[in-house]
Amino acid sequence: MGNNFLHNSCTVSLTQTQCFDLLSAEEMQEIEENLVEVSYKKGETIAKQGSFAAYIICLSKGLVRIYVENFKETLILKILSSGNLIGLPSLFEENNVFPYSVLAYEDSSAKLIDINVFRKIVKNNAKFAYKIIEILSANTIQLYGRFFCFEKKQSYGRLADIILCLSGYIYKSKKFELLLSRKELAELAGMSTESVIRIMKKFKDEGLISENGKTVKIINYDLLSKISQHG
Amino acid sequence: MGNNFLHNSCTVSLTQTQCFDLLSAEEMQEIEENLVEVSYKKGETIAKQGSFAAYIICLSKGLVRIYVENFKETLILKILSSGNLIGLPSLFEENNVFPYSVLAYEDSSAKLIDINVFRKIVKNNAKFAYKIIEILSANTIQLYGRFFCFEKKQSYGRLADIILCLSGYIYKSKKFELLLSRKELAELAGMSTESVIRIMKKFKDEGLISENGKTVKIINYDLLSKISQHG
DNA sequence: TAAATAAAATGATTCATGTCATTATTGGTA
DNA sequence: TACCAATAATGACATGAATCATTTTATTTA
Numbered sequence: 001m002g003n004n005f006l007h008n009s010c011t012v013s014l015t016q017t018q019c020f021d022l023l024s025a026e027e028m029q030e031i032e033e034n035l036v037e038v039s040y041k042k043g044e045t046i047a048k049q050g051s052f053a054a055y056i057i058c059l060s061k062g063l064v065r066i067y068v069e070n071f072k073e074t075l076i077l078k079i080l081s082s083g084n085l086i087g088l089p090s091l092f093e094e095n096n097v098f099p100y101s102v103l104a105y106e107d108s109s110a111k112l113i114d115i116n117v118f119r120k121i122v123k124n125n126a127k128f129a130y131k132i133i134e135i136l137s138a139n140t141i142q143l144y145g146r147f148f149c150f151e152k153k154q155s156y157g158r159l160a161d162i163i164l165c166l167s168g169y170i171y172k173s174k175k176f177e178l179l180l181s182r183k184e185l186a187e188l189a190g191m192s193t194e195s196v197i198r199i200m201k202k203f204k205d206e207g208l209i210s211e212n213g214k215t216v217k218i219i220n221y222d223l224l225s226k227i228s229q230h231g
Numbered sequence: 232m233g234n235n236f237l238h239n240s241c242t243v244s245l246t247q248t249q250c251f252d253l254l255s256a257e258e259m260q261e262i263e264e265n266l267v268e269v270s271y272k273k274g275e276t277i278a279k280q281g282s283f284a285a286y287i288i289c290l291s292k293g294l295v296r297i298y299v300e301n302f303k304e305t306l307i308l309k310i311l312s313s314g315n316l317i318g319l320p321s322l323f324e325e326n327n328v329f330p331y332s333v334l335a336y337e338d339s340s341a342k343l344i345d346i347n348v349f350r351k352i353v354k355n356n357a358k359f360a361y362k363i364i365e366i367l368s369a370n371t372i373q374l375y376g377r378f379f380c381f382e383k384k385q386s387y388g389r390l391a392d393i394i395l396c397l398s399g400y401i402y403k404s405k406k407f408e409l410l411l412s413r414k415e416l417a418e419l420a421g422m423s424t425e426s427v428i429r430i431m432k433k434f435k436d437e438g439l440i441s442e443n444g445k446t447v448k449i450i451n452y453d454l455l456s457k458i459s460q461h462g
Numbered sequence: 463t464a465a466a467t468a469a470a471a472t473g474a475t476t477c478a479t480g481t482c483a484t485t486a487t488t489g490g491t492a
Numbered sequence: 493t494a495c496c497a498a499t500a501a502t503g504a505c506a507t508g509a510a511t512c513a514t515t516t517t518a519t520t521t522a
Contacts, residue, residue: 005330006301068375070237073383077375089368099236099372122361129360130353136367137320141330144299144308147378151421152304182500190382192480197501385508413470423510428471
């Protein structure tokens with residue numbers, strides 16, 4: 001992995017659900033007997049920070065954001081697309097509330113797995129537990145990177161990060177429909193809405209990106225990367 | 232745990248080494264046969280970000296800081312005192328380098344446990360693995376809190392955090408020897424040295440704390456807490 | 463004890479970014 | 493089509509905190 005985890009403030013985890021391959025047929029069956037699949041509309045809250053974590057959330061469709069909040073402010077920790085597990089830090093009994101909130105960015109659906117069943121399996125299947133450790137570790141390292149970027153980069157770099165991330169990891173194309181509003185981009189990049197507007201304009205004026213309606217196209221990828229890297 | 236993890240930007244983990252209670256006599260013996268104990272002087276580097284992680288570090292004495300860095304900047308992720316494990320995110324093979332550096336704040340010593348032995352035990356002892364998951368989860372949640380505070384609080388609040396944390400968690404007294412320089416405090420609180428100096432002066436002028444040489448005493452605990460909480 | 467070095471303190475200045483106020487544009491819907 | 497609400501855009505201004513330059517104090521070393 002090297003040190004490049006420090007270069008991007010945008011944390012999208014890659015698919016994690018291959019961990020279920022490590023379960024026995026009986027374990028898999030037990031999980032399937034103890035889950036419900038639920039759909040969420042864009043804007044709906046999937047889990048609320050501080051509420052009792054009765055299940056592990058396995059995102060099967062859509063895009064969500066994971067964030068912490070207090071009575072007046074919000075910090076987005078990461079965005080996740082399908083194939084990811086949510087709620088692992090609540091696995092252990094002494095901390096059985098969600099440490100963050102989860103909100104659907106797009107129409108999404110998720111399998112909710114009974115946390116006691118999940119916990120029981122983790123406690124008995126060391127290979128599976130080892131895989132969970134992998135996932136938690138990877139998440140932690142990604143978070144280090146986002147934290148570092150938020151602290152050390154300034155706004156141009158952070159916004160460049162987000163654009164590159166959406167392009168590279170979520171939509172997997174240099175041209176994509178930007179479903180997020182300026183306000184949502186602002187929350188993701190940790191800055192004010194006005195700053196996003198100003199910087200986006202500057203990126204357009206300087207020929208780094210173009211915008212037709214909601215379609216964003218990255219024109220000068222190299223320069224955008226440079227801005228991302230050098231703050 | 233509720234939501235109070237969001238209130239303090241200072242992350243010191245509590246003792247983690249009780250995880251070894253979950254090992255069998257043979258496993259414990261295998262660990263003991265595959266560790267070395269090493270001493271470090273104040274200022275020495277215990278592990279270097281990006282270097283191959285050949286061992287899990289079990290801190291047995293002292294105080295260290297965990298931080299990420301690039302060629303020009305540094306971000307302290309947490310400080311740890313004796314009883315803590317360091318290097319868990321490097322456990323899994325695909326990521327076998329340290330994702331952070333470790334530096335001794337005070338004279339310290341550590342047991343270095345062969346990572347392959349540690350990994351083997353995790354893979355075979357689900358109870359132990361579950362405990363490791365607990366530790367990783369607790370670390371992650373603490374990091375969320377620090378990240379949130381760094382983003383949302385301003386300098387007075389962050390420095391108040393650090394003072395309260397040193398007092399409450401490290402030295403466990405309202406009066407303690409501040410072994411850290413202003414520069415080190417600045418790195419911990421994520422601000423410039425001059426800002427720390429100015430704010431410390433203000434805290435003294437307003438009767439929140441007093442300083443005699445290196446001895447710091449918290450005088451108005453309630454107000455300092457209020458400053459910590461309200462940014 | 464003096465000299466040298468490091469740490470702490472202080473003031474002036476700069477800068478990035480947030481906030482506020484206002485206007486323009488867009489998209490949905492009555 | 494016209495209206496309303498949400499979003500985007502723009503400019504003026506405020507402000508928290510970094511940077512830089514300099515001085516004072518403390519600590520180490522010769």
